[in-house]
Amino acid sequence: MHAGILAASPGFVVAGLADAVPAAAEGVSASTGAPVMSIEALVASSDVDTVAICSSTDTHADLTVAAARAGKAVFCEKPLSLSLTEVDRALAAVDAAGVPFMIGFNRRFDPAHRSVRDAVAEGDIGDLHLLRITSRDPAPPPPEYVAGSGGIFLDMAIHDFDMARYVAGSEVVEVYARGAVRVDPRIGEAGDVDTAVTLLVHADGTLTTIDNSRRAAYGYDQRIEAFGSGGMAVSDNATTHDAWLLTEKGRTGQPPPYFFLERYVESYRHEWAQFHAYLVGGGSSPAGVDAARACTRIALAAGRSLREGRPVRIDEIG
């Protein structure tokens, strides 16, 4: 997906492709015209100034280190690693090399979510008091994926933790999480939950609640609500289109888009545009080292809270 959007993004040329599954790379090569390379060759190539790491999570840290050491700018999909030690090792390499870095928190670039953040930042709703985030997938991943995913907090809710920090503009200091296995018992057997609620306390006193489910029957549910002293800013669910029917049974409208490809395609386009602006113009990363590290800590704290049945302070992590 990323290769296709990147190829159509002004300012980027896909100069090479590497994939652990060569056939996948060949398919993308056919549509983009970019050559398939080994990862080593790609990172070493003088035609390449930026490496976009969209591989499986367990490869992110090593690839980030390799790309940074080669002096390449780095874009890495979330999460950077399931281990804070690995996150820190990768970010240290980025820091040592002084290369640009961006983590793939694409929801920041969704126009509706962004408008909520802007409403908060510009004071349209006064001081922020409460934040509510809903994030539910239309269908759970396969149980075998769940086992290696790091769990619902590192794999799925990490996007929501990023939105909480991003919208509130205040660090998270405490996490309390509760979860349950309601969707698929095999997820429980894999040691994870499929339904979770997380309560975050921010440094400025803002309270955030996040609810997650691995399966919403009606499609991808992605909402943010920011409540403050002056009112409320809401990013509501999109709909597949805007037609509806009214009969004696009431009004019937459309469900939300099915999943992230349908819902967030525009956010990916904006993500690359923002990354390009950052590469060319400098300044701070649109989603930088601090976001990558902080969200990993929140996710680890949520996991510990769930296991230990108590609120966990962020400074207990790492």
Add this chain to the structure above:
Amino acid sequence: MHAGILAASPGFVVAGLADAVPAAAEGVSASTGAPVMSIEALVASSDVDTVAICSSTDTHADLTVAAARAGKAVFCEKPLSLSLTEVDRALAAVDAAGVPFMIGFNRRFDPAHRSVRDAVAEGDIGDLHLLRITSRDPAPPPPEYVAGSGGIFLDMAIHDFDMARYVAGSEVVEVYARGAVRVDPRIGEAGDVDTAVTLLVHADGTLTTIDNSRRAAYGYDQRIEAFGSGGMAVSDNATTHDAWLLTEKGRTGQPPPYFFLERYVESYRHEWAQFHAYLVGGGSSPAGVDAARACTRIALAAGRSLREGRPVRIDEIG
């Protein structure tokens, strides 16, 4: 209905009741405590300073004349008469007596409709260009009622003609109407249509379309849309309540309120309050002689247009 709302309206005391069906008056008397009288006694009573005429249409003109001659303030339900000659006779009596007069165009007092009118009057949508009015009943009246009703334009659309004048603030100069029998063939046998579209041209160039149906499967459909150089003001349908369901089949919400008792009860309360303010404070009527006369002419022009298949200028009527 009116007696109950009147009895609960500050400033009014129901001092007497008259009804062609005495049993109906007795029932209302039991709940309001007001005595049942003959119409003659009621109009002559020194306890009565205001007569509210909510009887069948064919009695309106005579009762208005009788009440006005007795020096009473007059409230009369719409339409004042099916005949412009009768309307003029009644209004002449009001004029000669110098008594306050109000016609029962209750929709003016609905908060949502009124906000559209206010948006137009205050320039919130710039200059008005187009007006769209939808008015559909949930169920047709009995065919025998239709026969004496004066037809869909005098019986039903007259409310919409009033809204057109009221919202636009400009007189109607030309009317074109088309209709069909789609709901019940007995309405056609009674010489009327049950489905109609009317196009009004106002003196200032504003164009109004009105669509009417005697039967909307989903309930009472009452909408107004005013479009101007600066935007659009809309009075949308209410819903019975605000709960909804979202499943894989999409989103399901509530239908509108069933009929005028449910939809417009608040407008009736405001209507009596406005009437009271006018009786006490003077000034121009909240819905006066000009509205009663002008809407009758528009309705008669619509009927002629439908029969003759051509646009009819208002000055051809009366």
Add this chain to the structure above:
Amino acid sequence: MHAGILAASPGFVVAGLADAVPAAAEGVSASTGAPVMSIEALVASSDVDTVAICSSTDTHADLTVAAARAGKAVFCEKPLSLSLTEVDRALAAVDAAGVPFMIGFNRRFDPAHRSVRDAVAEGDIGDLHLLRITSRDPAPPPPEYVAGSGGIFLDMAIHDFDMARYVAGSEVVEVYARGAVRVDPRIGEAGDVDTAVTLLVHADGTLTTIDNSRRAAYGYDQRIEAFGSGGMAVSDNATTHDAWLLTEKGRTGQPPPYFFLERYVESYRHEWAQFHAYLVGGGSSPAGVDAARACTRIALAAGRSLREGRPVRIDEIG
């Protein structure tokens, strides 16, 4: 408020009025025609078969005991008491007397909220997984009221605890609460918070989040969202009316009704109707002893969780 609605409710006659502030009782007497009495006389009167206790919270338990001992049916406003011991004393008196009892959890009778509960009970959304309740007042009570109110959980969120039990149909077993003083520092000085989030775990694994604020700039915010294996049922905010404006700045609509009088008037009417049906027809109370006691325990657990910074199990209370 209750006297007026009661007086208009079929099946009830207001037979007597008692108020700690005699002038208040006189005012209600004038509009309802019922005589003002001492509480003792009212409870002892053979004209009275049912006592509606709508006085200040600290009088509820004693009045419930007195009315029950006199063999009267009892309706009591929430909360029954700030103390579980007092609640138990009052409910024991009700039990000993064998009189009908109902607690004033009016939100159960709101048509929109009720439709969410019905959707859950009838399986329209499959198995319930998550419940989200938002309850925000338009303006905080005076600080002096707050001091004696029992705090935000007993005074305000108790309605939401009732909705959680009522909609989920499963007892609450654990409570975690976080709060902050964001609205008015005097509320903090009175020992309370004005902003709170509560996370409930139900016996069947359902997770409920509740967020409360003493001040929503836009009016009374009352929403319930039930999410299950088959979809989502939502009771959304009402609006004052359904008109809106669309200009180049976007679409502007109406805020919610200002407060409970505007939002919940229909729920009060249904409440009395349900109470009447229960008095006449017997069966289980529409909001009985179990609800009164369970919600007090949840509120006390929430208060303890907030003070002690840990989840509190319901069986730790009482």
Add this chain to the structure above:
Amino acid sequence: MHAGILAASPGFVVAGLADAVPAAAEGVSASTGAPVMSIEALVASSDVDTVAICSSTDTHADLTVAAARAGKAVFCEKPLSLSLTEVDRALAAVDAAGVPFMIGFNRRFDPAHRSVRDAVAEGDIGDLHLLRITSRDPAPPPPEYVAGSGGIFLDMAIHDFDMARYVAGSEVVEVYARGAVRVDPRIGEAGDVDTAVTLLVHADGTLTTIDNSRRAAYGYDQRIEAFGSGGMAVSDNATTHDAWLLTEKGRTGQPPPYFFLERYVESYRHEWAQFHAYLVGGGSSPAGVDAARACTRIALAAGRSLREGRPVRIDEIG
């Protein structure tokens, strides 16, 4: 625009480009890789089996004839011509050559509009009684464009006439139109109106109202409402995104997309996909000769009605 969407449409290869403004063709050539040719060479090329005519209206008929005579399939933008004689000449050439033909009525392929048509066709709203179409542009074209455009009915409302036929599934037999110059007096000086209402009578008795404006302050307004014996199907305006703000001033949401590029991009993609399926699979055209001819007649009838101030029967035209 079409070249870019075509180039990305499965099954199509842009084999050549011709443009009266060579620089425009060069720009498209750079992005699509297709060579620039003369029109004559393009029509004669054996590499070309389909000609998409997206040039100015006055060239459509000649190019359609040329392409058809060369045995090419033809896609032609609306309107085919401002003259029914020219339309007939072009369609006769298509007929004589037996080549596939499609007219660019893209709105048929918008998912929301299509769902309204499907609701009617499948009986979801019973028998169709009324159709309401709103079509307002965000900004008027330059006055010099207006002069050669054929007027608001042939240039703009022709899309709405197509939707009326397409959704109703019944031919139009009578047209009545009213118009005004409210947006820009230069449009009046160019002999056209910028605000219009059209009332269509269909063969089966359905009544359609269409309102058009050359300037909606809030963006592109594109709505269809079908009302029938069983209910109502509505294609409502889209919004730029789904975030909103609620403050003491009420609720503020997003306006619709600005214009057709933003609103209808998906319809263009579907249009080419449907055209491709027709070219490959045969059958009847997704928008064929009958639509091109019938909509021109309706537009000409509307113009005559506006000029002559009377309803015009379609069989008076051509």
